[in-house]
Amino acid sequence: MTIHTVTIEDDGSSYRCSDTLTLLEGMESLGKKGIPVGCRGGGCGVCKVHVLSGSYTKRVMSREHVSEQDEAQGCVLACRVRPTSAISLRVIGQMKKNVCRVVEPTVVPDLST
């Protein structure tokens, strides 16, 4: 078993993920609240991520959520992918709002006019 570091580029956080776990299982072990538990079987598309760098093994994914072109570009379902090196990724599926604590800039109204 080898442990790899997975970096979530959206918010700069990272977690360690064993090569025996999927990226989604590793993310869940982070304990971040609100990660939706989807099908975990490559069918619902909730866990879609874009792998920017690193290598991984993958299992069959629903073509409804990941086209062959997506897959070739590294857009994959985290529940179907296990890391074989350090990984850098962006979250693009529905779980993004739960995984990434990106603080929206506060808009201060201009009262001078």
Ligand code: FES
């Ligand atoms: S949890 Fe459903 S596709 Fe990953």
